[in-house]
Amino acid sequence: MEDMVNDEITRLRAIKVLKLKIHPDKHPKKESAMRLFQEVQVFIGMCEDKIQVGVVNEDSTMKSKKNDLGGKDGSTRTKDSPSQPQKSFRRDSCQPVNYPNSNSLSATDTRPAKESDVRLTADALNFRVSQHWPELNTISYQDFEIVNPNDVTAHIACCCVNARGTIAHGKKIGLSYNGKKYADNLNYSTMEDYFKAIGNGGVRKIRGVQEMKEELVTNGPLVSNAFHLDPEFLRRLEEKSPYDFVSSLAGNVHPIMIEGWGQTSFGEVWIVAPFQTNEKRTFIPFHKFDIESECMVPKSNFNQVPWQRGPFFDHDLSKSDAWRQIEVGQFRVKTADLERLGLCFPPGEGLVTSALKKTPFELRNVKKIAHSRSCTLRDVSWDIDKKKWAIKVDFIN
Numbered sequence: 001m002e003d004m005v006n007d008e009i010t011r012l013r014a015i016k017v018l019k020l021k022i023h024p025d026k027h028p029k030k031e032s033a034m035r036l037f038q039e040v041q042v043f044i045g046m047c048e049d050k051i052q053v054g055v056v057n058e059d060s061t062m063k064s065k066k067n068d069l070g071g072k073d074g075s076t077r078t079k080d081s082p083s084q085p086q087k088s089f090r091r092d093s094c095q096p097v098n099y100p101n102s103n104s105l106s107a108t109d110t111r112p113a114k115e116s117d118v119r120l121t122a123d124a125l126n127f128r129v130s131q132h133w134p135e136l137n138t139i140s141y142q143d144f145e146i147v148n149p150n151d152v153t154a155h156i157a158c159c160c161v162n163a164r165g166t167i168a169h170g171k172k173i174g175l176s177y178n179g180k181k182y183a184d185n186l187n188y189s190t191m192e193d194y195f196k197a198i199g200n201g202g203v204r205k206i207r208g209v210q211e212m213k214e215e216l217v218t219n220g221p222l223v224s225n226a227f228h229l230d231p232e233f234l235r236r237l238e239e240k241s242p243y244d245f246v247s248s249l250a251g252n253v254h255p256i257m258i259e260g261w262g263q264t265s266f267g268e269v270w271i272v273a274p275f276q277t278n279e280k281r282t283f284i285p286f287h288k289f290d291i292e293s294e295c296m297v298p299k300s301n302f303n304q305v306p307w308q309r310g311p312f313f314d315h316d317l318s319k320s321d322a323w324r325q326i327e328v329g330q331f332r333v334k335t336a337d338l339e340r341l342g343l344c345f346p347p348g349e350g351l352v353t354s355a356l357k358k359t360p361f362e363l364r365n366v367k368k369i370a371h372s373r374s375c376t377l378r379d380v381s382w383d384i385d386k387k388k389w390a391i392k393v394d395f396i397n
Contacts, residue, residue, distance in 0.1 A: 012123045015044055024287065034287075041267035122213035128260035128271055129163070129220050136163055136220075138172035141274050146246050150189060155179035156223055156255040157194035159273065161298055163221045163257070168370040169307040170324060171397060191225045191255060191296060199298030200305055206295040209286060213261060215297060221257050221273065226294035229254035233289065237282065244275050244282050258295070261286075303370045311344040314366040324371065327395055328378070329363070332388040338380070341391070351380055360396060373397060 020026070022040060027033035121127065130136040141159055146152055158177040166173050177198050188194050195203045206215050206222055215222050231250040238247070245254055257273040262283065269283040270291060284291055306312070315331060323329050333341070338351075344361035345354040355377040364372035375393040383390045 012125075016123050037267075041263075044263075121217045122210065125263040126261070127213070127217060128262075129216060130259065132217070133167050133220065135166050135169075135171050139163055139166060148183075149246075149249060149252070151179065151183045152246055152249065153191055153255050154183035154188070154194055155275075156257050157191055157198065158182065159257050160221055160223050161195075161198050161302070164219065164298065165302045165305060165307050165370070167220045168302040168305070170371065173307040174309050175307050191223060195296070195298045200300035200302060202299045203296045204299050206297060209292060212258070212292065212295055216258070216260055219297065219301070221259050222295050222297045224256050224258055224270075224291050224295050225253070226290045227254055227256050227284075228252070228289045230289055244272075244280065246275070256284075256291075258291075303368045306364070306369050306372070308362050308372050308374070310362050312362045312364045312369075312372065313341055313344050314364050314369070316367060317363075317365040317371070318367040321371075323363070324373065328392065329375065329395060330390060330392045332383060332386055332390050334388060338389060341377075351377060355379065358394075363393060363395075 018040065019037075022033070022037055024033040024037050139159075139162060146155065156179075158179040162173065162176045165176070182188055182194055182197060185197075188197055192203050206212050212222060229245055229249050229252060234245060234247060234250050237244060256275075258270050259273045259281065260271040262269050262271055264283065266285065268286045270286065272282040272284055274280055274282075286292070315333070315337075317323055317331070323331075342351060345351075345359050349357070349359065358376040360374050360376055362372045363375050374396040376396065378392040378394050379390075380392075381390045382388075
């Protein structure tokens, strides 16, 4: 029995089965169901504190954060260990190759690869999208001054799209959607309107706690469009953090963006993104204030949306993602493609001058244009064997 308790996967599955059996939604006619469920939540939290285990979904994230000594396979090395040569990307082989005089880079993708992995992470006691996708820490929620309720809807819609665009882009975005621009447009009034306008194709409804968790783990933040801002809840909240909600909406629906969930001594809570600050998050209990009754996300995964300003040099980089992590890249193009490369630089500035001046441009995957990186031209040479031009670039970010 002790081995089963210490086995985190077994324990989490057992907790899930228990919660499903006693969940209030399955016992709507029993008034004591909610109280029993909350008491069990508290008891589970006390047990977890005593066992003192980590959270399942943070394992991979912690590996990627253990300073820069961690290898790509999760192994560690000492500071005295010799660094590996930098890997450079060759377009013809679509694989990294050793490039001298550079430091090695590694990348860790913490996104679940299998459905079973998604469900296991969704069963974890705590989860936050910014831990899953660290690039989300680059987003600023200070958009514009809120004047009327429609401004709130536009602001939350843009925050969700910008967050999901950051996930698609894989790093800080240079282009973002501003709520003020869309709030002033009289053609838009609902969350569905804004998602159709800026969400690249419409909305997708998310139903129920489990589906919400799996959506957060798989694709990122989601919007609760029916959250009822209870006046008493707001009053208690404003004593500690006065700017998390728009007080004029007290007693009415207040759209919010959900970033994750957690476990407290009072039960499970949703982690709500800050409204116009980056410091504090609000915790809202499960099944309170209609928070789960109408949740939605944009239909698009934003992989075909540009997130930088350009100028862009589009190239087929779909056979490998190595170019997204390295410092020096190399790929081959036809002679006609050199004309497109020249258009990335100011008029009258040739390729040699651009290389010397390190004029930046965006190298972009033509098959997935959300993926791009800023770089400067290092060298252009003719590959006599491949009968193509070899382009070398230095990546800036």
